[in-house]
Every structure is written in structure tokens, then in C-alpha cells.
Amino acid sequence: MAxxxxxxxxxxxxxxxxxxxxGPGDAREPSWDIIELLxxxxxxxxxxxxxxxxxxxxxxxxxxxxxFVNRNPGIKVADLLGILNITKxxxxxxxxxxIDEGYVLQKEGAQDRRQRLLYxxxxxxxxxxxxxxxxxxxxTRALAELGPGAHEAARRFLIAMIDAENRDDVVRLxxxxxxxxxxRA
Amino acid sequence: MAxxxxxxxxxxxxxxxxxxxxGPGDAREPSWDIIELLxxxxxxxxxxxxxxxxxxxxxxxxxxxxxFVNRNPGIKVADLLGILNITKxxxxxxxxxxIDEGYVLQKEGAQDRRQRLLYxxxxxxxxxxxxxxxxxxxxTRALAELGPGAHEAARRFLIAMIDAENRDDVVRLxxxxxxxxxxRA
DNA sequence: AATTTATGTCAGCCATATTGACATATTCTC
DNA sequence: GAGAATATGTCAATATGGCTGACATAAATT
Numbered sequence: 001m002a003x004x005x006x007x008x009x010x011x012x013x014x015x016x017x018x019x020x021x022x023g024p025g026d027a028r029e030p031s032w033d034i035i036e037l038l039x040x041x042x043x044x045x046x047x048x049x050x051x052x053x054x055x056x057x058x059x060x061x062x063x064x065x066x067x068f069v070n071r072n073p074g075i076k077v078a079d080l081l082g083i084l085n086i087t088k089x090x091x092x093x094x095x096x097x098x099i100d101e102g103y104v105l106q107k108e109g110a111q112d113r114r115q116r117l118l119y120x121x122x123x124x125x126x127x128x129x130x131x132x133x134x135x136x137x138x139x140t141r142a143l144a145e146l147g148p149g150a151h152e153a154a155r156r157f158l159i160a161m162i163d164a165e166n167r168d169d170v171v172r173l174x175x176x177x178x179x180x181x182x183x184r185a
Numbered sequence: 186m187a188x189x190x191x192x193x194x195x196x197x198x199x200x201x202x203x204x205x206x207x208g209p210g211d212a213r214e215p216s217w218d219i220i221e222l223l224x225x226x227x228x229x230x231x232x233x234x235x236x237x238x239x240x241x242x243x244x245x246x247x248x249x250x251x252x253f254v255n256r257n258p259g260i261k262v263a264d265l266l267g268i269l270n271i272t273k274x275x276x277x278x279x280x281x282x283x284i285d286e287g288y289v290l291q292k293e294g295a296q297d298r299r300q301r302l303l304y305x306x307x308x309x310x311x312x313x314x315x316x317x318x319x320x321x322x323x324x325t326r327a328l329a330e331l332g333p334g335a336h337e338a339a340r341r342f343l344i345a346m347i348d349a350e351n352r353d354d355v356v357r358l359x360x361x362x363x364x365x366x367x368x369r370a
Numbered sequence: 371a372a373t374t375t376a377t378g379t380c381a382g383c384c385a386t387a388t389t390g391a392c393a394t395a396t397t398c399t400c
Numbered sequence: 401g402a403g404a405a406t407a408t409g410t411c412a413a414t415a416t417g418g419c420t421g422a423c424a425t426a427a428a429t430t
Contacts, residue, residue, distance in 0.1 A: 030317040031324040032256065033359050034336075037343035039249075040355045042227045043270070044348045059385060064224075071217065077408060085228065090387050092409070114396045114407045132215035139216040142345035146338075151219075153331075153338040158222035160327035163229045170225045174218050246417060262377060275418050277378070299376045299427045 048134040056127075061094045063131060066120065069104055070128035071177040074117045076109075083173070103127060233319040241312075246279045248316055251305065254289055255313035256362040259302045261294075268358070288312060 049063055068083055069075060077095075081088055095118075098104040103124035109115030120128060143150045162170055234248050253268055254260060262280075266273055280303075283289040288309035294300030305313060328335045347355055 028321060028325060030314070030321045032317070032362060033340060034324045034343070035252075035317060035320050036256075036359050036362075037340065037347075037355070038227065038230060040351070041343040041346035042223065044351070045223060045346060061386060067220075071221070078406090086386085087388065088408070089389085089410080093386080109407090112397070112407080114394095116408065129215070132217070132220060135220050136213060136216045138346060139219045140213060142342065145345045146341055150338070150342060153335070154342040155218060155222065156331055157327065157335060157339040157342065158219070158226040160330045161226035161230060161323060162222075166225070166229070170222070174221050177217060177221075244416060263375095271417085272419065273377070274379080274420085278417080294376095297376080297428070299425095301377065 045135060045138060048138060049131040052127075052131060052134070058097075061090075062098060065091065065094055065098060066103060066124060066128050067131070069118045070120045070125055071180075072173075073119050073180060074107075076115050076117060080118065098124070230320060230323060233323060234316040237312075237316060237319070243282075244279075246275075247283060250276065250279055250283060251288060251309060251313050252316070254303045255305045255310055256365075257358075258304050258365060259292075261300050261302060265303065283309070 046060060050060070053059060053063055064084055065080065068080060072079075077088065077091070081091055084091065095104065099106065102121055105119055105121055106116040107119060109117055143154070159167060159171060231245060235245070238244060238248055249269055250265065253265055257264075262273065262276070266276055269276065280289065284291065287306055290304055290306055291301040292304060294302055328339070344352060344356060
């Protein structure tokens with residue numbers, strides 16, 4: 001789906017300037033490898049679901065919403081906004097489409113009736129699962145190619161890459177998603 | 186820059202349905218952890234440069250172009266399009282701005298005078314370095330928190346996540362960038 | 371001379387994000 | 401109970417960064 005032409009003939013091609021001893025603390029050589037690998041890996045990772053989504057006239061925004069509602073049944077709109085880091089106006093349009101087409105529904109909060117708690121429908125869960133399965137295939141294949149410790153290593157690397165302030169929240173969010181009884185309304 | 190509220194009171198909270206023995210080959214439990222960690226890690230990773238970019242009225246599109254031109258001095262427009270996976274019309278607008286504001290310049294190809302080879306100016310290299318240093322700080326901090334093998338483990342994981350067909354090209358692209366003599370025109 | 375290639379550009383469209391203002395219902399607080 | 405704060409929704413305008421299609425130019429290739 002995306003091939004890369006590498007016919008770049010660099011005008012000069014001498015040896016590396018200096019081997020750049022990474023002095024502790026101060027400015028280091030940029031981590032070009034990880035920077036670029038993250039770019040390409042993420043590009044392919046989010047590319048898988050795009051094919052399915054485009055058939056439904058949905059985009060990545062819909063995927064993100066559907067994903068987190070599926071993983072966090074009963075999530076409040078405000079919390080979803082916090083996770084996605086977008087404004088309610090942006091969420092509004094996308095969410096409305098998902099609701100209108102029967103992938104997501106809202107229920108009035110039991111304790112607080114101002115809240116509109118979000119749930120996936122059966123249809124929504126089916127789509128979310130389909131998309132997750134595509135991404136899981138890629139992950140499973142990747143981890144299978146590497147050693148047995150690869151899953152844990154990847155986990156720890158990715159967690160360490162998250163803003164320190166958010167890290168605990170994210171880990172808890174993931175853990176809670178794993179324990180929530182899947183329930184649609 | 187983006188905190189997450191986790192006040193989601195899931196309506197139900199019983200134990201996990203089944204421990205899901207991952208039978209080889211067939212449909213597995215989704216890799217929720219890696220899926221979500223990739224989302225959050227990437228969000229924070231690209232978030233760092235955004236702050237700097239927005240002051241210059243640039244976006245992520247400018248960052249990507251500047252990054253790959255900086256890393257691949259003398260790159261052809263066509264190759265840049267292949268790497269970014271966008272159309273020339275999309276590139277056009279962004280590239281024009283970078284050129285107009287003196288971050289990038291074009292030179293006619295020596296062998297093939299149809300080509301417009303792209304180079305960063307000193308100003309462009311300074312900005313690219315600044316952005317890369319922000320991302321490098323995050324990566325360096327993350328890897329320092331983990332063991333000594335963490336860099337190699339992250340590398341291998343990310344490479345394995347890339348489409349198999351592109352993998353070799355990407356690895357070569359990164360390696361070549363590391364050896365090219367940095368030269369501005 | 372004719373074709374192909376590399377690039378640029380015009381025009382219009384779409385998706386997704388933003389800000390700001392305002393509306394409504396509900397809950398909380400004094 | 402009145403007033404403030406909260407959760408959500410909505411209207412309007414705007415920006416960014418993608419897209420397609422059509423067309424133009426110059427240079428290389430055949």
C-alpha cells in the first residue's frame with residue numbers, strides 16, 4: 001500500500017563527521033533511527049484499518065472514538081474528550097455519525113442525569129473487533145518474529161515514551177479496559 | 186499538555202470472561218495493550234514538536250517534509266512523495282511555504298535537469314535539529330529508564346511492525362541518512 | 371519527432387481539527 | 401430555593417492537510 005523509492009543520490013557521501021560520544025546530560029546525537037522507525041511503524045499500523053473504514057465512509061476519527069467507547073463502555077463524553085485530546089465540537093460530528101448509523105448509543109447517567117454515557121452496540125462492537133483484529137495481526141506477527149521477551153520489552157518501551165504525568169493514568173486505563181465486563185446497552 | 190480523566194465508572198466490573206488461550210493461527214485476543222500504548226506514545230511523541238511548530242505557523246506536514254529533506258539532502262520530489270505517501274499537490278503547498286520562508290531550497294539536478302533536488306538551508310537545519318532534539322530527549326529518557334538492551338529491542342520491535350515489503354527500504358533509508366555528509370546548498 | 375518523465379499548478383472538494391458564543395438540563399452550594 | 405457550577409450540545413466561522421482531475425512545461429529518452 002505504500003512503497004518507498006530510495007533512488008536518492010546524495011550529492012556527497014563521505015564518512016560520518018565524528019562518532020559523537022554521547023556525553024551524559026547535554027545535547028546528544030539525535031535518535032534518528034527510533035524517530036524514523038516510529039514514523040513508519042505507526043503509519044503502517046494505522047493504515048490497516050483505513051481500508052475497512054473507508055468502505056463505511058468512516059475515517060480515523062471514527063475509529064478512535066469507536067475504539068475507546070468499545071474498550072470503556074459507559075464512558076462519559078468529557079472523559080472521551082480527555083483521552084482523544086480534541087474539542088467537543090470535533091467529537092460531536094464524528095460521534096453523531098456513529099450514533100446515527102447505529103454503532104454507538106448514549107444512555108443517561110443513572111446517578112448524574114446530565115451525563116450521556118457511551119456504549120457500543122452489537123454492530124459497533126463487531127466493527128471495533130474487526131479493526132482491532134487487523135492491528136492485532138500485525139502486532140502478533142511482529143512479536144512472533146522476535147524473541148519471547150519482545151512483548152514485555154515493547155510494552156515497557158512504549159510506556160516509557162508516554163508523558164510521565166499521564167503514564168499511570170494510561171496504564172490504569174488499559175488495565176481497566178481489560179477487566180471491564182463487556183456490556184452493550 | 187494533555188491529561189486524561191479516568192473517572193469512567195464502568196457499569197459492570199466483573200472478572201474477565203475467559204483467560205483466552207491464544208490458539209496458534211486462528212483469531213486471538215486483541216493486543217489491546219500494544220494498540221493503546223502505541224496510540225498514546227505516538228501522540229506524546231509527535232506532540233513535542235507541535236509547540237515549536239505552532240509558533241512558526243507550521244504544522245506536522247511541514248515537520249515531516251523538513252525532517253526528510255534534512256536527513257536526505259538532495260532528495261528528489263518524487264522520492265519524498267513516496268516516503269510521505271501523499272500527492273504532489275499536498276506536498277506542493279507545504280513545500281512552497283518552507284521554500285518561501287527560507288527553510289528549504291531547490292537545486293536543479295546535475296545529471297537530470299528536470300529534477301528539483303531538495304536541500305535544507307542553515308535555517309532549515311537549525312529547525313530540524315531543534316525538533317529532533319525534542320523527540321530525542323523523550324527517546325533518550327525512555328531508553329535510559331529501561332535496561333541497556335532497550336534500544337535494540339525497541340528498534341527490532343518497530344522494524345517488525347513495518348510492512349514486510351517496505352522494511353528493507355526503510356532500514357536502508359535510515360542507514361543512508363546516517364552516512365550522508367550533511368550538506369546544505 | 372514523438373513519447374515519456376519530473377515537476378508544478380489551478381480548481382474544487384472533503385475530513386478533521388480549531389475558537390468563540392450560546393443554550394439546556396442537571397446538580398451542587400450557600 | 402436561588403444561584404453557581406457542571407455536562408453536554410449546537411451554531412458559525414475558520415484552518416490545515418489531505419484528495420482528484422486536468423493541464424502545462426521542460427528535459428530526457430526512444
